[in-house]
Amino acid sequence: MSSVAPVDLPIEGGPDAYREAAEDTRPAARVKRRLTSPVATIAALVIAVLWTIPTFGLLISSFRPAELIQTTGWWTVFQNPGFTLDNYRDVLLSPSQSSPQLGAYFVNSLAIAIPATIFPLVFASMAAYAFAWMRFRFSNWLFIFIFALQIVPIQMALVPLLQTFAIWLRPGQEWLHDVIPIIPVQNYLPLWIAHTIFALPLTIFLLHNFISEIPGEVIEAARVDGASHSQIFLRVIVPLATPAIASVAIFQFLWVWNDLLVALIFSGGTQDVAPLTQRLAEMVGSRGQDWQRLTAGAFVSLVVPLIVFFGLQRYFVRGLLAGSTKG
Numbered sequence: 436m437s438s439v440a441p442v443d444l445p446i447e448g449g450p451d452a453y454r455e456a457a458e459d460t461r462p463a464a465r466v467k468r469r470l471t472s473p474v475a476t477i478a479a480l481v482i483a484v485l486w487t488i489p490t491f492g493l494l495i496s497s498f499r500p501a502e503l504i505q506t507t508g509w510w511t512v513f514q515n516p517g518f519t520l521d522n523y524r525d526v527l528l529s530p531s532q533s534s535p536q537l538g539a540y541f542v543n544s545l546a547i548a549i550p551a552t553i554f555p556l557v558f559a560s561m562a563a564y565a566f567a568w569m570r571f572r573f574s575n576w577l578f579i580f581i582f583a584l585q586i587v588p589i590q591m592a593l594v595p596l597l598q599t600f601a602i603w604l605r606p607g608q609e610w611l612h613d614v615i616p617i618i619p620v621q622n623y624l625p626l627w628i629a630h631t632i633f634a635l636p637l638t639i640f641l642l643h644n645f646i647s648e649i650p651g652e653v654i655e656a657a658r659v660d661g662a663s664h665s666q667i668f669l670r671v672i673v674p675l676a677t678p679a680i681a682s683v684a685i686f687q688f689l690w691v692w693n694d695l696l697v698a699l700i701f702s703g704g705t706q707d708v709a710p711l712t713q714r715l716a717e718m719v720g721s722r723g724q725d726w727q728r729l730t731a732g733a734f735v736s737l738v739v740p741l742i743v744f745f746g747l748q749r750y751f752v753r754g755l756l757a758g759s760t761k762g
Contacts, residue, residue, distance in 0.1 A: 581640070626708070
């Protein structure tokens with residue numbers, strides 16, 4: 436007795452239905468469904484609330500007097516009400532040596548963070564374009580070497596860098612002051628170089644992943660029109676890679692702005708170069724008795740990172756989602 440093999444019934448809706456059914460079976464589609472499910476949304480909300488509660492408590496403590504901070508918790512604010520601006524007044528306007536004003540440290544942090552963000556982005560974007568679209572000898576091995584540098588701890592490079600700076604950036608070299616006479620370049624240069632060196636491996640890797648996904652037809656069309664590598668980089672790569680560059684810029688700026696280890700080592704402990712984080716670490720006093728000022732100083736230091744994040748938020752989201760819709 437012969438049997439006829441069952442014929443697959445056509446999916447209702449024609450070719451589009453076949454295409455949608457095939458896309459639903461892809462791993463990316465399954466991951467997307469899981470991340471957008473109600474359970475994932477609830478879990479994200481719970482994590483956001485738990486992450487925000489300590490920050491909210493710190494904000495309330497920054498407006499409470501020292502007596503209430505030392506005797507009651509911030510969650511008892513309704514049972515023990517009391518708000519004051521003395522903490523912010525001491526942090527921002529106090530002329531005493533025990534609690535100096537944070538204005539100069541704000542300037543130092545900006546003078547450190549802005550160049551230390553621009554320099555690695557410029558060098559890394561050029562290097563990422565070279566690794567992605569320029570063919571030269573040992574390019575793959577060199578890229579692997581740069582990628583492997585991410586596993587080197589920062590602490591291992593501190594002493595060699597200090598020895599190098601002691602030789603090449605020793606006091607008395609007046610030519611450094613002639614480069615940018617507005618700010619003491621010689622004092623900030625070690626911090627700029629250190630942050631640039633530490634940021635380059637990861638920055639090159641992230642930008643390379645984005646730049647290498649740019650369609651090759653765009654690059655070939657520019658080459659047919661006679662564009663050189665510099666013209667392709669400036670007129671094609673940089674505009675298309677703006678979301679990725681902005682995303683990396685946010686991470687790098689926040690990293691440098693919140694850094695304390697590199698600042699303590701390469702600033703020499705002087706107030707002329709000390710960033711805001713170094714002053715915040717000293718603000719609690721020798722015995723930790725003035726930590727109510729730290730709560731106010733912490734929120735003062737959050738102003739610039741929040742401005743940077745919200746100002747570049749649309750580029751940040753585009754940079755994170757770039758390439759997520761591919762196969």
